Amino acid sequence: MYSRRSVLGSVLAATGAVAAGFSFEGARAAPGKLRFFNWDTYIGAHTLEGFKAATGVEVEMSLFASNDELFAQIAGKGQAYDVIVPSCDVVTRMVERDLLTKLDHARLPNLANMAAPFLDPPYDPKCAYSVPYTWVVQGLGYRRSKMKDYKAPNSWKWVFDSDRYKIAWLSEPSDMIRLGAKYLGFGSEDITPEVVRKVEKLLSKQAKHVSAFHTDNGQDLLKSGEVDIVIEYNGDIAQVMREDPDLDFVVPREGGLRSVDCWAIPKAAPNPDAAYQFLNYMMDAQAGADISETILYPTPNTAARARTHDAYRNNQVIFPPVAVVSGSDFTLWPGAEMQQRFDEAFARIRLAAGR
Structure with missing residues (x-):
């Protein structure tokens, strides 16, 4: 695995x-x-x-x-x-x-x-x-043959406001709240307690359509066919793409999240x-x-x-175009008080999903 x-x-x-x-x-x-x-x-x-x-x-x-x-x-x-x-x-x-x-x-x-x-x-x-080790961009890994007309799912709509596909979400509260905010038109620096409430409402409604919450194996769920779309890191999807040509990765048009792993x-x-x-x-x-x-x-x-x-x-999944990266917010530490809001909101979202 x-x-x-x-x-x-x-x-x-x-x-x-x-x-x-x-x-x-x-x-x-x-x-x-x-x-x-x-x-x-x-x-x-x-x-x-x-x-x-x-x-x-x-x-x-x-x-x-x-x-x-x-x-x-x-x-x-x-x-x-x-x-x-x-x-x-x-x-x-x-x-x-x-x-x-x-x-x-x-x-x-x-x-x-x-x-x-x-x-x-x-x-x-x-x-x-x-010092930096690697950097990542979060987007959507997907199976081409499961997509309508084989088109890339180029909006967060398909995992946040639709029942068309079998989907998997991350288990990380901060990332999920930020991504929900991106879909609603808010950048990471614009997230207020009111925005958190709006995201919680959106994701709680969608939660019943979520097939799985994953911590470290979203690409495996996609590869095995358990889901059609998964919120994942570009590096993870690049790994399984070289084994299964039906898989691909896209950063939705609203933008994703980028992060750096450090030493x-x-x-x-x-x-x-x-x-x-x-x-x-x-x-x-x-x-x-x-x-x-x-x-x-x-x-x-x-x-x-x-x-x-x-x-x-030259792999554009591993190194997305500059415009895609620049439209993706950094996952910065929001402070202890806001982090607690993220955690509590996402706990309620998972209850709505029954998981």
Whole structure:
């Protein structure tokens, strides 16, 4: 089964393949292990072995299933980790709680490989506490043969205000409220308590037509034929499209949501020297290219993208047109009070669905 962050094959031809051309901070020793808290298999098959070959540091990777789980672990007093992979809104939330290390960019020369817009993002100005890993756009994955006249479902109407198709929604309250607001004509910055109420009314009415709420397997529901349309990330649908040519992806005309998954170093990191080495290694051009072509998520690393094959870098599902991306709002942290409104509204929506 694939997940949002799925490894589809071997990334490196040999254990130390990414070491060539690697800008490495060799002045500092980082003995022992690096403890890495990651989404399920959101990395190349041999990348961690390659890092060990280049640095001598062994990686011990643990997995989490949601940003809420990640936040709870880092904010609590459980296992300490050296590197974590929060989504961009969670970076802001963690910075507010003083949970992340302010980064020394002098120790991250490969940060220069990132595209300019990712070096000063709205969720973390000047990349003070995080560096970008991948970015995503949310839209609709769909089965062509199930669509009327084989036309793309190019509006959120087909999942928010219609009973024509079998549909699956995300289980993430913030994303669902924001997407409902987009359909109603509101941008993320325009969402007020009144807008949340309007979205709740819309989605509660539609909820009885929802076949499934998914956390990390929407593409599997689509591929298996359980649903005709699913709200999903472009990278997930790109993965299954290469196995099933009847599948496709579209960002509806109202616009979607975009997000960035990041690397960050918790303040309580046991081995910060190794953490810096790891971040810099992962931003290497060849390492980034190999991982990106494996997981099929869009990379912010321009040096890495230049080393990828045409089938990856020219894929408009992975890299939607600029106009499509610019019309999709960032998933920024709305603040604790508004987040609670999102959570409570979506809980009532799910009750309306009987799930």
